[in-house]
Amino acid sequence: MSRLLLLDGHSLAYRAFFALPVENFSTTTGQSTNAVYGFTSMLINVLRDEAPTHLAVAFDVSRQTFRTQEYAEYKAGRATTPGEFVGQVDLIKQVLDALRITHVEVDGYEADDIIATLTGQARSQDMEVLILSGDRDAFQLVDDRTLLLYPVRGVSETWRMTPEKVEEKYGVRPERYSDLAAMVGESSDNLPGVPGVGPKTAAKWLAAHGDLSGIVSAADQLTGKAGQALRDHLDQVLRNRRLNQLVGDVPLEVGIEDLQARGWDREEVHRVFDGLEFRVLRDRLFSTLESAETEAEDGIEVAGTLLQPGAVAAWLEEHATRGRVALVVDAEPRTAAGPGEATGLALAGPEDAAYLPLADMEPEDEGALVAWLADASRPKALHGAKEQVASLEAVGLQVEGIVSDTALAAYLARPDQRSYDLADLALRYLRRELRLEGGDAADAVSQGELDLGFAEGEQDARSAAARSAMVHARAVHDLAEALDAELADEEEQHLLREVELPLVGVLRRMERAGIAVDLDALETLEREFADGVAQAQQDAWAAIEDDTVNLGSPKQLQTVLFDRLALPKTRRTKTGYTTDADALAGLYAQTEHPFLEALLRHRDVTRLRVTAEGLIKAVADDGRIHTTFQQTIAATGRLSSTEPNLQNIPIRTAAGRRIREIFVVGSERSSGTRYATLMSADYSQIEMRIMAHLSGDDGLIEAFRAGEDLHRFVGSRVFGVDQADVTPEMRSKVKAMSYGLAYGLSAFGLSKQLGISTAEAKELMEEYFERFGGVRDYLRDVVSEARRTGFTETILGRRRHLHDLTSDNRQRREMAERMALNAPIQGSAADIIKVAMLRTEAALRDAGLESRMLLQVHDELVLEVAAGEEVQVEALVREQMGAAAELSVPLDVSVGLGHSWHEAAH
C-alpha cells in the first residue's frame, strides 16, 4: 500500500526555530541552525515512525499570494522574521536535496495549497496520505485516509488528527473545520473572528444549520448577542472563509509518481551535515535510515463483526471453541490507582474476528463471556497478558486458559530486545504491517468485508477503535503460531509454558496487593533527609567559600575540584573527569579536604531524599505502593521493577535502612484477614551455589555441603591456612573475588576494589583458580561453548544470544565474554526464584492460607503473613524455595519476620 507523506516546510521550520534555543545552535561561522536542526529531527522521526513510500516537502515562496491580494492584512501583524531564521530555510532545502526528497514551491500559493493539491491527487489514486504541518488550515484535508500529524509542544510530540480527533477537539467534522475557523478567526493569519463567538458557539450553529451557508441563510434566526455579532460581521466571516479555503488545483511541475522515496545521496549528506556541523544528528539520521531494513509484504487482513447485544454466545460457540483465540483488551488509560478498566474486547480465531464492547451487554452475553473467559479449556493468546488481564479483572472478569503470550514468547526467543511492541513483532515474524491509527488498519479491515453495523453518527470513532483492536487480535493470533515455531527448542517451550506464563498471574496478584507503607513516617524521614541536604550543602559551600556551586552538577564540580582546588585528576569519562563517590572518597583519603566530606554527605543524603520523595509520590489511595514487575526487560531472565523500582531500596547504610522501616505489614483487614507480619526469605549466596553446581568444582561443592562459612572456607584454601586462622582481611579478599567471578572480574578491577596492587590481585586470582580449578575450567568453557553455539543457557534452558563473542572489536568481544560468564549464573538464579514463586504461591493456596507474596528482589521474596500463619508459612516458604531446583549443593534459605521490611531482613 502506498503512503504519501507531505510536510509543510515553512511551518515546521518556524516552529522548530521557536522551540529550540537559537543561541545554542550555531556553526563556528555564526550561522544559526536551530530551525534546520529541529526540522531535520522531526523529519528523521517521521520517516522512522511512518515509513512513507512517497514524500514531498512544500514551501511558501513569498508572502504575496492571491490571499494578500484580496486582503492586504493577511498574515500581517506578525513579528518580522527574526534575523537568525533568515537563511535557514535554504539550508533545510540543502538537507532535503541531499536526502533526495522533493521540495515544491509555487509562486502565489502557500505550502498548504500545494499540500491540498497533492493530497487530492494521491487520494484519487487511492493512496493514503499523511500530512505533517503546524498549520490548522490543514485540518480541512483530514478524512478516513488522510491523517494530519499536528505538532504540539516542541518538535517531537504530535497529535494524530483523525476525523474523530478533530471532532473531539473542535466539535465539528474536518470538512466543517474551515467554516468554524471563519467564524472564530485565526490570529496567526490575522483573520479576526466574530466578537463573542468561540469554538463552542460556532460548533453549535454548525450542528444546527449544517454548514456555513446554512448559517448564513438562517442568520436572522440566530439569537443573542452572538447572533447579532455574526450578522454584523457576515462579510468578514465570508472573506475569512474564502481565504482559509485551500486551493486543490495548484499547477505543479511534479506528479505523485515523482515523489517516490529514493535512496539518499550519502556523500552529499556528509557534505551538507559537515557544513552544518551536525554530528550527533547525522549519526541519528544514518542509524534511522539504515535500520529500516525489514520490508513488510502486506498489511494485516481481518474479517470481523461487531457483536451486537445478544450475539455474543452464538459467536463464541461458533468461533471460539476450536483452537486458540487471540484476545486484545481495550481499556481506559492506567492510573496510579491501578490498571485501566476494560471497555471492549477484540477476539480473533483462525478465521473470524469480532469486537465486543463491554458497555451494553445483555445478561446472556455476559454469562457466555464470563464462562468462556473463565474456561481454562478454551485456549487463549494475548500480547502482554498481565496488564490486559488486570484491566479485565478491574471490571470483574476472570481469565483462565492463557496458553500463549506473544510478548513473553518473543522475549524468550530474543531476550536482548529493547521492546516487544506488537507492530515490531508483526513486521519481524509475519512480515506484516500493523498500524495503530490511520488508514492501514481501516484498509486491511475493509478488504475483509467488515460489517461493523454502528449507527451512522457514531460509526467512525468507535469503529476505528474496534477495527484497530481486531487487527491487533489477528496479529496476536498469527504471531502466537509463528513464535511457537520460533521457540522450537523443547526446553524453552517448557520454560514459557511452565514458568513464564504461570508467573504472569503471580506477578499480577503481587502488583495488585502492593506493599503497605507508613506514610507519616516516610514523610518525616523525607523532611529529615531534606534538612540533611541543606546542611551538607552549607558545609560544602563554606569549605570552598562559594555558595554558587551547584553540587549536583558534575561539570561544576570538576571546575571546583580540579581547577580551583587543584586536586589530583581522577579517572576520565567521555566528557571530563569523574566525580563519582569512589573517586571522591579516594581524593578525600589523600587530601582530607573538608569540601569532599561535605560533598559526599550531600550526595548520600540527596539520594536518600530523592528515594523517599519518589516513594511518597507512589503511595496509592489504599496506603500501599503497587510496583509494576516487568517480565521482558532483563536479558538474563531477571524481573525488573518500575514505577517505583522496589528492587533498589537502600539497605547498605544505616540511614538507607531507615527507608526500609517504612515498608510495613498492612493494617487494613481485607476480607476478614488480619495480616500480622512481613516475612523476608532469601537465598544465601545463590550465585556461588549455582557456580558450584555448574562448574562441578569439588572444593566448592564440599564447602556448601558442609554448610561452612563459605568465604572462610575459600580463604583457608586460597591462603593455605586453617579456617580458624583466616583473618577478616583474608576473608573479605576472597569474598570480593568470589563475587567478582560471576561478573568476569579482571585482576585490575579486583585490585581497584580491594585497594591492592594489580600484581597482588593477579596472584590472588591465580591462587584462587589453582585451588578451585573446576571454577576456572567452567568459566573458560562457558565462553568457548557460547562462542561455538552463539548462545548461553541457564539450568532451565533459557538462552541468550551473544553475537559479539566473535567480534573483531576487542572491547565488544570482551564485553560479550563477560556477559557469557554472567548470563548462565544470573539467569539460573532467576529461573530458580521464578520456580520458587510459583511453588510458594501454589503451596499457600493448597494449604488454604491467607498469607501472600508481595515483592521479589532477585534472590529475596517478601510476604505478608496472616495472623496465626507465621510458623506454617515459614516452613512452607523454606520448603518451596529450597526445593525449587535440584542442584549438587543445597539451596539455603534464610527467613526473617518483622513489622517492617527492615525488621524482617536478617
Added chain:
DNA sequence: AAAATCACGTA
C-alpha cells in the same frame, strides 16, 4: 526541546 550522560541505589 529532546537526547545523552553521569551518578547511584539494589542483586
Added chain:
DNA sequence: CGTACGTGATTTTC
C-alpha cells in the same frame, strides 16, 4: 578494565 537493572538531575545538541 564487573553483570543486570531504573530513576533523576544536568549537560549537550550545535
